[in-house]
Amino acid sequence: MNAKVATSIYGPVQEDLQRVEDALERVKQVDGFPMLAKMLAHVLAGGGKRIRPAIALLAGKFGAYDGGLLVPLAASIELLHTATLVHDDVIDASPSRRGRDTANALFNNAASVMLGDFMFAHSAELIARTDNTDVVRLFARTLLAIAGGELHQDMSAYEYGQDTLTYFGRIEGKTASLFATSAEGGAMVAGCAPDRREALRQYGLNVGMAFQVVDDILDFAGDEAEMGKPIGSDLMQGTLTLPSLLLMDRYPKDNPIKRAFRTRKPKEQHVAEAVSMVRNSDILNESYAVARDFRERALASVRGLPADDARASLEAIADWTIERRT
Amino acid sequence: MNAKVATSIYGPVQEDLQRVEDALERVKQVDGFPMLAKMLAHVLAGGGKRIRPAIALLAGKFGAYDGGLLVPLAASIELLHTATLVHDDVIDASPSRRGRDTANALFNNAASVMLGDFMFAHSAELIARTDNTDVVRLFARTLLAIAGGELHQDMSAYEYGQDTLTYFGRIEGKTASLFATSAEGGAMVAGCAPDRREALRQYGLNVGMAFQVVDDILDFAGDEAEMGKPIGSDLMQGTLTLPSLLLMDRYPKDNPIKRAFRTRKPKEQHVAEAVSMVRNSDILNESYAVARDFRERALASVRGLPADDARASLEAIADWTIERRT
Numbered sequence: 001m002n003a004k005v006a007t008s009i010y011g012p013v014q015e016d017l018q019r020v021e022d023a024l025e026r027v028k029q030v031d032g033f034p035m036l037a038k039m040l041a042h043v044l045a046g047g048g049k050r051i052r053p054a055i056a057l058l059a060g061k062f063g064a065y066d067g068g069l070l071v072p073l074a075a076s077i078e079l080l081h082t083a084t085l086v087h088d089d090v091i092d093a094s095p096s097r098r099g100r101d102t103a104n105a106l107f108n109n110a111a112s113v114m115l116g117d118f119m120f121a122h123s124a125e126l127i128a129r130t131d132n133t134d135v136v137r138l139f140a141r142t143l144l145a146i147a148g149g150e151l152h153q154d155m156s157a158y159e160y161g162q163d164t165l166t167y168f169g170r171i172e173g174k175t176a177s178l179f180a181t182s183a184e185g186g187a188m189v190a191g192c193a194p195d196r197r198e199a200l201r202q203y204g205l206n207v208g209m210a211f212q213v214v215d216d217i218l219d220f221a222g223d224e225a226e227m228g229k230p231i232g233s234d235l236m237q238g239t240l241t242l243p244s245l246l247l248m249d250r251y252p253k254d255n256p257i258k259r260a261f262r263t264r265k266p267k268e269q270h271v272a273e274a275v276s277m278v279r280n281s282d283i284l285n286e287s288y289a290v291a292r293d294f295r296e297r298a299l300a301s302v303r304g305l306p307a308d309d310a311r312a313s314l315e316a317i318a319d320w321t322i323e324r325r326t
Numbered sequence: 327m328n329a330k331v332a333t334s335i336y337g338p339v340q341e342d343l344q345r346v347e348d349a350l351e352r353v354k355q356v357d358g359f360p361m362l363a364k365m366l367a368h369v370l371a372g373g374g375k376r377i378r379p380a381i382a383l384l385a386g387k388f389g390a391y392d393g394g395l396l397v398p399l400a401a402s403i404e405l406l407h408t409a410t411l412v413h414d415d416v417i418d419a420s421p422s423r424r425g426r427d428t429a430n431a432l433f434n435n436a437a438s439v440m441l442g443d444f445m446f447a448h449s450a451e452l453i454a455r456t457d458n459t460d461v462v463r464l465f466a467r468t469l470l471a472i473a474g475g476e477l478h479q480d481m482s483a484y485e486y487g488q489d490t491l492t493y494f495g496r497i498e499g500k501t502a503s504l505f506a507t508s509a510e511g512g513a514m515v516a517g518c519a520p521d522r523r524e525a526l527r528q529y530g531l532n533v534g535m536a537f538q539v540v541d542d543i544l545d546f547a548g549d550e551a552e553m554g555k556p557i558g559s560d561l562m563q564g565t566l567t568l569p570s571l572l573l574m575d576r577y578p579k580d581n582p583i584k585r586a587f588r589t590r591k592p593k594e595q596h597v598a599e600a601v602s603m604v605r606n607s608d609i610l611n612e613s614y615a616v617a618r619d620f621r622e623r624a625l626a627s628v629r630g631l632p633a634d635d636a637r638a639s640l641e642a643i644a645d646w647t648i649e650r651r652t
Contacts, residue, residue, distance in 0.1 A: 036477055087443060091436040110417040110480065113439055117413060118473045120446055124466035133454045136462050140450035147444045151362055154436065 009316035012309045013057035016067050016074070020053045023075035027122050035107070039115045043082055043103055051317065052077045052178060055207070056186035058317075059200045061310035063190025069130050073189050076126035077182050080139065083119035084146050086112055091154065092237060098326070099228020130189050138188070142181040149173025157238035158261040164245050171212040172205070179208025199301050203314060206298035210321045213291040216241035218326070220278045226326045232271040235260060242290060246283045247274060288322070295322050335642035338635045339383035342393050342400070346379045349401035353448050361433070365441045369408055369429055377643065378403045378504060381533070382512035384643075385526045387636035389516025395456050399515050402452035403508050406465065409445035410472050412438055417480065418563060424652075425554020456515050464514070468507040475499025483564035484587040490571050497538040498531070505534025525627050529640060532624035537647045539617040542567035544652070546604045552652045558597040561586060568616060572609045573600060614648070621648050 010017055028040040053074035060070040088094070089102040090112045096102060104112040120143075127139050152170050156162060183204030187197040218227060219234045220243050234241050235257065240248070244257055256277065260270035278284065298318045305311050336343055354366040379400035386396040414420070415428040416438045422428060430438040446469075453465050478496050482488060509530030513523040544553060545560045546569050560567050561583065566574070570583055582603065586596035604610065624644045631637050 033474070033477055033481065035481055084443075087439050091439055093436075109435060110419075113413050113417055113442075114473055114477050114480070116439075117410075117442075117446075118470065118477070120443075121466055121469035121473055124450060124469065125463060128459045128463035128466055131459045133457045133459055133462065136459065137451060137454035140447055140454055143447035143450065144444065147440055147447055148359070151359055151440050151444070154440070155359065155361060 009313055009320060010054045010058075011313055012061060013054060013313070016057050016071055017050055017054060019067065019071045020050065020057075020074045020078065023071060023126070024078060027075075027079065027119075035111065036115065036118065039103055039107055039111060040118075042100075042106065043086055043115065043119075044078075045100075048078075050078060051211075052081055052182040055179065055204055055314070055317065056182040058310045058313050059183040059186030059192075059204075060190040061308070062196055062200065062305055063187060063192035065190055069132075069189045070186060072126040072129040073135070073185055074182075076123045076139070077178065077185070079119045079123035079126065080143065081178060083116045083123060084143075084150070086116040086119070088150060090116075091150070096229060130185075132189060135185055135188050138181055138185055142177050145173040145177035149175070149177070153239055156240075158264045160240065160248060160258055160261050162240050162245065164242065167240065167242060167245055168209070171209065171216075175212040175215075176205050176208030179211065180205035183207075196305065199304060202301035203298045203318075206294045206301065207318050207321055210291045210294035210298065210318065213242055213287060213294065214321055214324065217243060217284055217287045217291065218324075219243075220275055221284050222326065228326075232275045235271045235274055236266050236268075238264065238266065242287045243278045243283050244274065246286060247278055247281075250281070250283075251277075291322055295319070335639055335646060336380045336384075337639055338387060339380060339639070342383050342397055343376060343380060345393065345397045346376065346383075346400045346404065349397060349452070350404060353401075353405065353445075361437065362441065362444065365429055365433055365437060366444075368426075368432065369412055369441065369445075370404075371426075374404075376404060377537075378407055378508040381505065381530055381640070381643065382508040384636045384639050385509040385512030385518075385530075386516040387634070388522055388526065388631055389513060389518035391516055395458075395515045396512060398452040398455040399461070399511055400508075402449045402465070403504065403511070405445045405449035405452065406469065407504060409442040409449060410469075410476070412442040412445070414476060416442075417476070422555060456511075458515060461511055461514050464507055464511055468503050471499040471503035475501070475503070479565055482566075484590045486566065486574060486584055486587050488566050488571065490568065493566065493568060493571055494535070497535065497542075501538040501541075502531050502534030505537065506531035509533075522631065525630060528627040529624045529644075532620045532627065533644050533647055536617045536620035536624065536644065539568055539613060539620065540647055540650065543569060543610055543613045543617065544650075545569075546601055547610050548652065554652075558601045561597045561600055562592050562594075564590065564592065568613045569604045569609050570600065572612060573604055573607070576607070576609075577603075617648055621645070 024044050028037060028044055030037050056074040056077055057070055086103050089097060090104045090109050094102050095105045103115055127136055149170050153174060180201050184197055184201035187200040220231065222231060224231055235244060238261060247255060248257055256270040256273035260266035295318050299315060302311055302314050350370050354363060354370055356363050382400040382403055383396055412429050415423060416430045416435050420428050421431045429441055453462055475496050479500060506527050510523055510527035513526040546557065548557060550557055561570060564587060574581060574583055582596040582599035586592035586600065621644050625641060628637055628640050
């Protein structure tokens, strides 16, 4: 998403998204710790899509919108998200993310663990400003879900006996739960009625699922230069995603993934073979059909909401999750 | 502190401390993640002193004591404390703590980072049960202070130009802030009036300072077998504490600490020499005088509170921080 696209689809919350950016800017200002300030500037660098904060603000438009509460909520979500990414990159020993060096690569693991904790603390501080302990509890449960999803991914690495149901459960925890919380949190802070709040939660959940399925497709289908990471990196890390699970389904007896995972040290040759088999089949089409199905569910969830420009933005975000190339 | 001593000094909150233990037990029950369950069982093993939860509960006795709110608060504090220890041990690559293997040594860094995050999430979930966003904010600020103190300790490792003022600031963040929050949090949840709440906060802060100064003394004076870690381990990690700062003060030109730190890889011989110089001087007496001074301030803070058995317990805890041998 380039800046122009973001402007058009985030329309009604564009100004408050700038206030979210300002709040993140304030988090970066730490006196006396030049190293921490440098790390924060790196991981919170502008130019991120800020898709979760946008969803939170847009959800708030369906209730009593109060920027004084919604902006801290949205900033808190982005900090929580970034903190989990920083810790994930330590856990996975990832050298890069979206074409940029990770914190653990640039600095070191120890500093990155602290950096993540520091952002968790700031996230908690911002969430407390909503003055709503239900929202705090929602966030705590989300962090549990994210940790559970990540944990599951790590514990099940290189295990090729997984099914798609396990996969959907894992990505719900790892990714979709925070999208759901972004939408539901915005609705809660704006005091939406329960049915509207539930509709927005379902929207967030399904957009998050679509988002992650497409992420996993792009790990096979994307352009390395645009993606800023090598194709097949999930398989290199022992993570089975929808396309690889479909490949396993079709070739249950012998396939390059089994060969790649057997030693828990995948060979590039086996991964490349798996990528090529996926690309030369209809697996990516089938995976996109699954992603589109989640998108449709997201759209259906908001169909009962007023057809205003906030709803149009939510719909545009749902479409973008499918259309994006990176 | 053995179990018998704990019973006598935690008297009025003994039963609710058992409920804190039960709450921690429930955190350990995670279905589907045997590895996580094993890690939680290890780091939350019973037999800990639970001094911070005890202080929180005791503080609650000076207001409208409600176990239904105070027990989650106290359990949340212990989880936050344990989570920070787990991440500290990753950051410092510590092989053992109090005679037991650390999580990172038993499992690995990646799993330990996740374990800490999982406990942060549970801590947040429990703190939200107090239904008090001021308490949530207090906790968030405390986590910022702890992260700041740890960060400062790491950034200033092997820098021998530090003074005692920097040291006190660092241990206030790293240790005393959570003691202060334990007492203040208990008072807040119990709805204490501002002056009482402030008195309890000051009590916690000063007990925490005394506790950490004695910790740092024991790293020179303690018994290796009782402590479960080698003497001089702070110096081995490049951390200057009160005794070593006093030694630097007395021998500004040439001393074994400078020699140990110059290469950022302390030699055991230089550290042993520094330990021996400290032990053969009045530096430990002087350090104990500082710790006792903090203890006195803690006692003075609670002097205006009713002279009941909760106050007697707080006083006994303050005394214990000085008398302990491990």
